[in-house]
Every structure is written in C-alpha cells, then in structure tokens.
Amino acid sequence: xxxxxxxxxxxxxxxxxxxxxxxxxxxxxxxxxxxxxxxxxxxxxxxxxxxxxxxxxxxxxxxxxxxxxxxxxxxxxxxxxxxxxxxxxxxxxxxxxxxxxxxxxxxxxxxxxxxxxxxxxxxxxxxxxxxxxxxxxxxxxxxxxxxxxxxxxxxxxxxxxxxxxxxxxxxxxxxxxxxxxxxxxxxxxxxxxxxxxxxxxxxxxxxxxxxxxxxxxxxxxxxxxxxxxxxxxxxxxxxxxxxxxxxxxxxxxxxxxxxxxxxxxxxxxxxxxxxxxxxxxxxxxxxxxxxxxxxxxxxxxxxxxxxxxxxxxxxxxxxxxxxxxxxxxxxxxxxxxxxxxxxxxxxxxxxxxxxxxxxxxxxxxxxxxxxxxxxxxxxxxxxxxxxxxxxxxxxxxxxxxxxxxxxxxxxxxxxxxxxxxxxxxxxxxxxxxxxxxxxxxxxxxxxxxxxxxxxxxxxxxxxxxxxxxxxxxxxxxxxxxxxxxxxxxxxxxxxxxxxxxxxxxxxxxxxxxxxxxxxxxxxxxxxxxxxxxxxxxxxxxxxxxxxxxxxxxxxxxxxxxxxxxxxxxxxxxxx
Amino acid sequence: xxxxxxxxxxxxxxxxxxxxxxxxxxxxxxxxxxxxxxxxxxxxxxxxxxxxxxxxxxxxxxxxxxxxxxxxxxxxxxxxxxxxxxxxxxxxxxxxxxxxxxxxxxxxxxxxxxxxxxxxxxxxxxxxxxxxxxxxxxxxxxxxxxxxxxxxxxxxxxxxxxxxxxxxxxxxxxxxxxxxxxxxxxxxxxxxxxxxxxxxxxxxxxxxxxxxxxxxxxxxxxxxxxxxxxxxxxxxxxxxx
Ligand SMILES: Cc1cc2nc3c(=O)[nH]c(=O)nc-3n(C[C@H](O)[C@H](O)[C@H](O)COP(=O)(O)O)c2cc1C
Ligand code: SF4
Ligand code: SF4
Ligand code: FES
Ligand code: FES
Numbered sequence: 155x156x157x158x159x160x161x162x163x164x165x166x167x168x169x170x171x172x173x174x175x176x177x178x179x180x181x182x183x184x185x186x187x188x189x190x191x192x193x194x195x196x197x198x199x200x201x202x203x204x205x206x207x208x209x210x211x212x213x214x215x216x217x218x219x220x221x222x223x224x225x226x227x228x229x230x231x232x233x234x235x236x237x238x239x240x241x242x243x244x245x246x247x248x249x250x251x252x253x254x255x256x257x258x259x260x261x262x263x264x265x266x267x268x269x270x271x272x273x274x275x276x277x278x279x280x281x282x283x284x285x286x287x288x289x290x291x292x293x294x295x296x297x298x299x300x301x302x303x304x305x306x307x308x309x310x311x312x313x314x315x316x317x318x319x320x321x322x323x324x325x326x327x328x329x330x331x332x333x334x335x336x337x338x339x340x341x342x343x344x345x346x347x348x349x350x351x352x353x354x355x356x357x358x359x360x361x362x363x364x365x366x367x368x369x370x371x372x373x374x375x376x377x378x379x380x381x382x383x384x385x386x387x388x389x390x391x392x393x394x395x396x397x398x399x400x401x402x403x404x405x406x407x408x409x410x411x412x413x414x415x416x417x418x419x420x421x422x423x424x425x426x427x428x429x430x431x432x433x434x435x436x437x438x439x440x441x442x443x444x445x446x447x448x449x450x451x452x453x454x455x456x457x458x459x460x461x462x463x464x465x466x467x468x469x470x471x472x473x474x475x476x477x478x479x480x481x482x483x484x485x486x487x488x489x490x491x492x493x494x495x496x497x498x499x500x501x502x503x504x505x506x507x508x509x510x511x512x513x514x515x516x517x518x519x520x521x522x523x524x525x526x527x528x529x530x531x532x533x534x535x536x537x538x539x540x541x542x543x544x545x546x547x548x549x550x551x552x553x554x555x556x557x558x559x560x561x562x563x564x565x566x567x568x569x570x571x572x573x574x575x576x577x578x579x580x581x582x583x584x585x586x587x588x589x590x591x592x593x594x595x596x597x598x599x600x601x602x603x604x605x606x607x608x609x610x611x612x613x614x615x616x617x618x619x620x621x622x623x624x625x626x627x628x629x630x631x632x633x634x635x636x637x638x639x640x641x642x643x644x645x646x647x648x649x650x651x652x653x654x655x656x657x658x659x660x661x662x663x664x665x666x667x668x669x670x671x672x673x674x675x676x677x678x679x680x681x682x683x684x685x686x687x688x689x690x691x692x693x694x695x696x697x698x699x700x701x702x703x704x705x706x707x708x709x710x711x712x713x714x715x716x717x718x719x720x721x722x723x724x725x726x727x728x729x
Numbered sequence: 730x731x732x733x734x735x736x737x738x739x740x741x742x743x744x745x746x747x748x749x750x751x752x753x754x755x756x757x758x759x760x761x762x763x764x765x766x767x768x769x770x771x772x773x774x775x776x777x778x779x780x781x782x783x784x785x786x787x788x789x790x791x792x793x794x795x796x797x798x799x800x801x802x803x804x805x806x807x808x809x810x811x812x813x814x815x816x817x818x819x820x821x822x823x824x825x826x827x828x829x830x831x832x833x834x835x836x837x838x839x840x841x842x843x844x845x846x847x848x849x850x851x852x853x854x855x856x857x858x859x860x861x862x863x864x865x866x867x868x869x870x871x872x873x874x875x876x877x878x879x880x881x882x883x884x885x886x887x888x889x890x891x892x893x894x895x896x897x898x899x900x901x902x903x904x905x906x907x908x909x910x911x912x913x914x915x916x917x918x919x920x921x922x923x924x925x926x927x928x929x930x931x932x933x934x935x936x937x938x939x940x941x942x943x944x945x946x947x948x949x950x951x952x953x954x955x956x957x958x959x960x961x962x963x964x965x966x967x968x969x970x
C-alpha cells in the first residue's frame with residue numbers, strides 16, 4: 155500500500171493490452187482500473203499507462219489533477235463519502251460527517267492509520283430523497299445516523315430506489331415495479347414497443363418528425379427541442395455519428411436520472427437506440443457520474459441483457475440496423491455534465507468546455523456529429539415512440555407539452571421523484587409530496603444553478619412559459635424546500651462553495667468570479683459584509699452571467715443573485 | 730469565392746470574409762479591442778474575456794477574439810455592459826495575480842477605472858518562484874493562465890508536452906508531470922514558452938539574474954545548459970528503469 159513500494163506492474167498488463175490500441179479515449183477507464191488495483195495512482199503505473207495509450211505524462215497528470223475521484227496518494231480500502239449539500243445538511247449531514255470523522259479519528263480528506271477508510275465531504279450524491287446520504291464504497295446509504303456511525307460504515311445497508319410518485323407515471327411506470335434488467339418483464343410492461351414501431355414501421359426521418367411533433371424539449375436544463383437536435387445531427391455530413399446519453403446528473407438536488415437508470419435502465423437504452431436509428435449512428439455512449447456506481451452496474455447489466463435478447467448489437471429486430479452502447483464513468487467533476495466537457499472527458503482529457511459554435515450536432519464527440527441527450531429526454535422519446543406524439547401532447551400545456559419529473563427534497567414530508575404534467579402549480583406539487591414540513595420560507599428551483607422562489611409564488615405554474623413569466627428557471631426539475639427554521643445564509647454559502655469547487659477554471663470570469671463570490675458570501679454568512687462588497691458581488695455575478703464560456707459560469711451567480719434581489723436583508727443582517 | 734459579410738462596429742461599416750473574427754474585423758476599421766490571452770499564432774481559446782463586445786439582439790457578451798463576424802451584426806465595443814464586465818475581470822485579476830510586469834493590463838485598469846481593492850481580503854495566487862533549470866525561471870504568482878506556454882509546448886509548436894495544467898478552477902496552475910523539475914521532464918529548453926508569456930511569469934534566467942543584481946560574468950556561469958536533463962524526444966518519455 156505504501157507509496158514507497160514499487161507497484162507490481164504485471165497485474166496492469168492485461169488492461170494495457172486491452173486498452174492500448176484504442177489510445178487516449180481509454181485514459182480515464184485505464185486510470186480507474188489501475189486505481190482499483192493499486193488503491194491510488196502511483197507514478198510508475200501512470201507512466202506505464204502513458205506509454206501504452208501514447209499520452210504525454212504531463213497531460214495525464216493534468217487529468218489526474220482535474221478529477222476529484224482520481225487519487226495520487228493511497229486511500230483507504232473503503233471510501234466514505236458524506237454529502238453536505240443543503241438537503242442533506244438540513245437533515246444532519248454535517249453532524250454525520252463529524253460523527254464518522256470522530257469515530258475513525260480522522261479529518262475529512264484523511265485516511266485511517268490502518269488504511270481501512272478514507273472519509274470525504276462531498277457535494278450532492280443524487281440521493282437527496284434519502285437525506286442525509288452517504289456513499290460507502292460502492293453502496294449508497296440512506297439516512298445515515300450521526301448517532302451510530304460504526305453501523306453504516308461497517309455494514310452499510312443499500313438504499314432502496316426511493317419514492318416515486320405523481321399523477322402521470324409515464325416515464326416512471328416501471329420504476330420500482332419490475333425487475334429493472336429483466337427484458338421479459340420490461341416487454342410485458344410495454345417495453346420495446348417504441349423501438350419496434352420505429353425500426354419496423356418508420357423511416358429515420360419519420361422518427362425525427364414524431365419526436366418533433368411531440369414538442370419534446372431537452373430535460374438536461376437547456377430545453378432545446380429534441381427533434382431539432384436529432385434533425386441537425388442526422389443532416390450533418392460525416393462518416394460517423396454518435397448518440398451520447400448524459401447521465402452525469404451532478405446538479406445539487408437532482409436525482410431523477412438516477413431513478414430512471416436504476417429503475418428502468420432498458421428504457422434508457424431503448425431511447426438511445428431509437429435516437430441512433432433516427433440520426434444514423436451505430437454507437438452510443440452513456441456517461442454516468444462516478445458517484446453512481448449502482449446505476450453504472452445496473453445499466454451495464456441491462457446492456458448485456460438487451461444484447462442477449464437482440465435489442466442491441468447487430469441486426470436489431472431483424473433489420474439491418476446495428477447499435478452498441480458503451481458505459482463511461484465520470485470521475486468527480488460537475489462540469490462534465492456540460493455537453494462538450496463531457497465529450498472531452500470521454501476523449502481522455504480535462505473536462506474543459508469547448509467554445510461554441512461549432513455545436514455538437516456537427517462537431518461533437520471525437521469531432522463527429524453527435525446528439526447528446528439527457529436520460530429523461532431519451533426515456534420520454536421511448537414513451538413518445540410507443541404511444542405517439544398526440545398522446546404525449548394530451549398532458550401539459552400548449553407550449554410545454556407532456557409531463558416532467560420533479561425532484562422534491564428538503565423540508566417536504568415525502569421527498570422523492572414526482573412525475574406531473576407541465577403546468578402543475580408549484581404549491582400543488584409540494585402538497586403531492588405531503589406538504590412543507592414546518593412553515594415555508596423558500597423554494598430553490600432548478601438546483602444550485604437555479605433561483606429562489608418565495609412563499610408568494612406557490613401559484614406559479616410549472617411550465618416553461620409560466621416559470622419564465624415569474625422569472626424562474628425550470629432547470630433539471632429541482633424543487634428544494636426550506637422551512638422557516640433554515641438559515642438561508644448557510645445555504646447560500648454552500649452554493650457558493652459548490653461553484654468555487656466545480657469551476658473548471660478555463661475562463662477568467664468564472665475561474666476568478668466563483669472564488670470572489672465565495673469570499674463575499676463567507677462574509678455574508680459571518681454577518682460582516684459591507685455594502686460595497688454587495689455591489690462588487692453584483693458585478694461579479696453580472697460578469698459571470700454575461701461573459702463566461704459555459705453554462706456553469708453563466709448560472710454560478712443565479713441562485714445567490716436571486717436571493718440578493720428578493721431578500722437583501724438576509725445579506726445584511728440575516729433576516 | 731464566398732460572399733463577403735457586412736457588419737457595423739461602433740457605427741463603422743465593415744465588410745469581411747466569412748470566418749473573420751470580430752477582433753480582426755474591428756482592426757480593419759481601426760477600432761481597438763483589448764486582449765490578453767489572445768496571441769496571433771496560437772490557437773485562440775477565448776479565456777480572459779477582456780475582449781468582450783456587445784452585439785445588438787444577442788444575449789450576453791461575445792469574446793471578439795473567437796466570435797465570428799456575422800452578417801448585419803451591429804457590434805458595440807464600448808458600452809456600459811462591456812465596460813462593467815471588463816472592469817470586473819480586471820479587478821478580479823489584479824486581486825489575484827501580481828501584474829507588476831504586465832504594463833498593458835495596468836494601462837487597461839486605469840482606462841476602466843478598475844478598483845481591485847473592492848475585493849478586500851481576496852485570496853491571491855502567490856506560489857513560490859521555481860528556479861529549477863539554467864534556462865528560465867517560473868514565477869507563477871505572475872501567471873494569468875493565458876495557456877500560451879502550454880500550447881506552444883504542445884501542439885501549437887514544439888510537441889514537447891513538458892507542461893500542462895494542475896488543479897482546477899481558481900486553483901488551476903501550470904504544471905509539469907507530478908510537479909517535477911523541468912530538467913526531469915520532456916522539456917527541450919527551446920524557450921518558446923518564455924517568448925510568448927505576456928506577464929513575466931516565465932523569464933530567461935539571465936534576465937532574472939541581472940534583475941537580481943548578479944554580475945554579467947556570474948550570470949554566464951549560472952545559465953549554461955549542461956546537457957543533463959536535456960531531452961529531445963517527442964511525446965511521452967521512455968520507461969527508465
Ligand atoms: C455545468 C453544467 C452541467 C450540466 N449537467 C448536466 C447533466 O448532469 N445532465 C444533463 O443531461 N445535462 C446537463 N447539462 C446540460 C448539457 O450541457 C446538455 O444541454 C444536455 O445534456 C442536453 O440534453 P437534452 O437536450 O436532452 O437536455 C449541464 C450543463 C452545464 C452547463
Ligand atoms: S464558465 Fe466556468 S466552468 Fe465554464 S468554461 Fe468558464 S471557467 Fe469553466
Ligand atoms: S506562464 Fe505565462 S504564458 Fe504560461 S499561462 Fe502563465 S501567463 Fe500565460
Ligand atoms: S445527496 Fe445530499 S443533497 Fe443530494
Ligand atoms: S483576448 Fe479574447 S478572450 Fe482573451
């Protein structure tokens with residue numbers, strides 16, 4: 155284990171032989187496998203990987219330094235990651251972190267002397283419905299008890315999928331109902347009907363038309379029309395095209411994609427396959443955040459099952475359409491949810507967003523036309539192909555057709571994923587989750603990159619147009635509830651910390667601005683901010699919003715800025 | 730021959746070839762836009778955003794060094810929005826980096842009325858100076874992260890790949906593999922990085938020593954590259970056992 159010992163490279167050989175010929179795109183998978191063997195990434199191991207994959211050492215080091223889940227120093231045999239993002243913090247996440255550290259005699263980031271555990275404080279693990287949550291090794295653990303830390307690290311109990319509700323259980327119909335990777339069960343519950351219809355009854359262009367007619371827009375946050383994205387990708391001249399499914403889901407407060415990947419993985423794969431057929435791609439990648447080992451495992455199993463049953467691979471459903479899906483793991487970087495940073499990561503690089511244009515539809519993964527879609531978007535496409543665009547438009551509003559999955563967390567009686575038609579009142583959605591636990595203070599919509607709504611906004615309809623009129627974002631569907639007991643300044647500090655931690659550092663406005671924002675919000679939290687500093691904060695947020703390269707910087711000041719506008723007094727004296 | 734593009738920059742009509750950046754178009758009509766990371770023969774990455782401009786009807790601000798001129802665009806290179814962003818970037822930069830050897834940024838700060846002291850108690854980046862080879866010193870307290878050195882060392886010129894990045898976000902830094910001395914890397918001491926560095930973060934050792942008051946004779950002795958550690962191999966270094 156000790157870093158002074160020369161690692162035995164022979165265990166690594168088979169991995170290098172397998173990955174070597176594919177070159178740089180295998181860098182992160184190779185580093186992850188090496189890390190499994192050696193517990194961290196010793197220099198000699200990294201050199202061997204560089205030789206085999208032909209990647210310069212300085213660039214590998216750059217990659218290792220970028221991602222938080224790649225370790226240069228030995229770590230414990232079990233990683234204990236405790237979430238302290240707002241919904242978990244509300245329910246005792248910090249106390250749980252402190253308890254586990256005291257129990258093990260380490261500080262966050264440290265490893266126990268016997269090499270058994272490393273404890274880390276981490277942002278949202280996508281388990282907000284199970285707050286306070288932790289990831290122990292590869293096991294997601296719910297409601298960790300600060301009073302009994304030994305229990306949940308020594309015998310971690312795997313969390314169940316979580317609560318799924320709502321009036322329109324379209325995409326979530328099978329979640330928690332069938333054995334997730336059972337192809338038979340999937341089919342008897344309507345699975346693969348969409349793929350059958352697409353492949354056997356429709357031309358690719360008709361599939362694109364059907365999705366366009368449904369009015370489906372992307373669920374990853376940017377709300378781009380999915381049909382149009384597919385059309386542009388299909389139209390781009392190229393020898394190869396790719397489908398990418400974005401399962402990075404690292405926006406604090408978001409866990410709907412996890413529920414879909416773990417609860418109905420075959421629907422995700424079906425959506426990718428339909429997309430592949432529509433745009434003329436025979437290869438898809440699904441990029442799943444590193445903190446979702448269970449989703450990765452379930453998706454990998456589902457791929458095997460689907461391939462065995464002939465729903466992936468060559469000649470799908472007896473047609474001449476071929477499609478393969480490969481799973482890629484994230485390695486601890488929120489920015490890799492941004493589509494072009496995600497491509498860079500698959501290509502084996504630091505997760506730096508690219509300049510746009512050109513857009514992914516013409517220059518995406520490996521420089522080829524790529525349609526990148528969110529997990530929920532692809533599941534919606536699966537549903538639309540099975541039931542038709544008209545059926546989809548039966549729910550929702552004229553301008554926001556269909557249903558949407560919302561992630562309710564924080565001070566609601568029953569946190570979970572709720573699938574409801576667009577246009578549902580915010581207050582009704584909260585009621586569906588059992589109502590506010592306590593007296594309502596604020597709702598954070600859209601996640602860390604979102605904005606705060608106040609008590610006076612419960613009548614806002616959750617549709618694109620309704621939210622726009624109210625000056626609120628839909629984002630990825632986060633509805634984080636805060637009761638009157640909560641110190642919002644603590645929440646603002648947590649958001650500021652998150653962005654400072656996650657900025658990639660490429661462009662100056664965000665690289666510097668997320669840091670300056672944090673420093674000022676630290677003063678706010680300490681109750682000692684000067685008026686000129688609030689002015690400076692507004693300038694920083696303005697500059698990040700308007701001059702940054704990518705969406706991270708553009709939204710890094712959004713939630714805090716919305717609070718500053720709505721509740722200036724909180725910034726001055728905490729109330 | 731593709732059709733030319735007509736646009737307006739600060740009220741002046743310009744016609745340019747497709748693919749021309751707003752920065753280049755502005756130069757054609759004598760409109761000056763400030764730049765920092767941009768350098769003509771190096772891949773432009775649009776990092777510093779000091780070159781931002783405002784285009785009527787377009788959301789946000791565009792980095793002129795990478796944004797292409799579009800037909801009919803009405804571009805403003807000085808407006809309250811542009812000035813607010815530029816001033817704030819300058820202030821954030823000056824409260825982070827030692828700009829004492831970057832006179833063009835100091836001039837901009839005066840121009841835009843930048844007051845970095847607004848960020849009272851801001852954390853600066855001041856890593857210790859690295860003096861690990863006879864050819865040049867690295868004083869990253871002065872580094873603005875323009876990426877030029879990394880790019881000339883890699884695909885933009887030398888293909889030596891001796892330096893890349895460490896950390897991320899505010900903690901980003903220019904680093905060798907495992908932060909080793911340059912003499913233990915693939916650096917070929919071509920000096921191109923020193924040549925393109927706009928801030929004095931990379932400096933010829935001779936110049937540095939003379940500034941420190943070392944006599945010219947001594948400087949000569951201290952800056953001879955003795956072959957050791959000099960590698961001319963391209964790409965990853967071979968396994969040395
Ligand atoms: C910082 C950042 C993080 C993002 N994270 C995600 C993510 O985790 N999942 C996702 O689907 N989209 C994410 N996006 C949006 C993607 O860039 C992209 O718009 C989306 O994957 C497109 O899919 P859609 O059209 O189906 O929404 C993120 C964007 C930014 C700027
Ligand atoms: S906005 Fe932030 S995350 Fe996006 S490129 Fe700039 S520094 Fe990176
Ligand atoms: S060392 Fe100089 S050239 Fe390199 S990134 Fe820093 S400022 Fe730019
Ligand atoms: S898992 Fe803790 S906030 Fe999401
Ligand atoms: S000069 Fe244009 S972004 Fe730096």
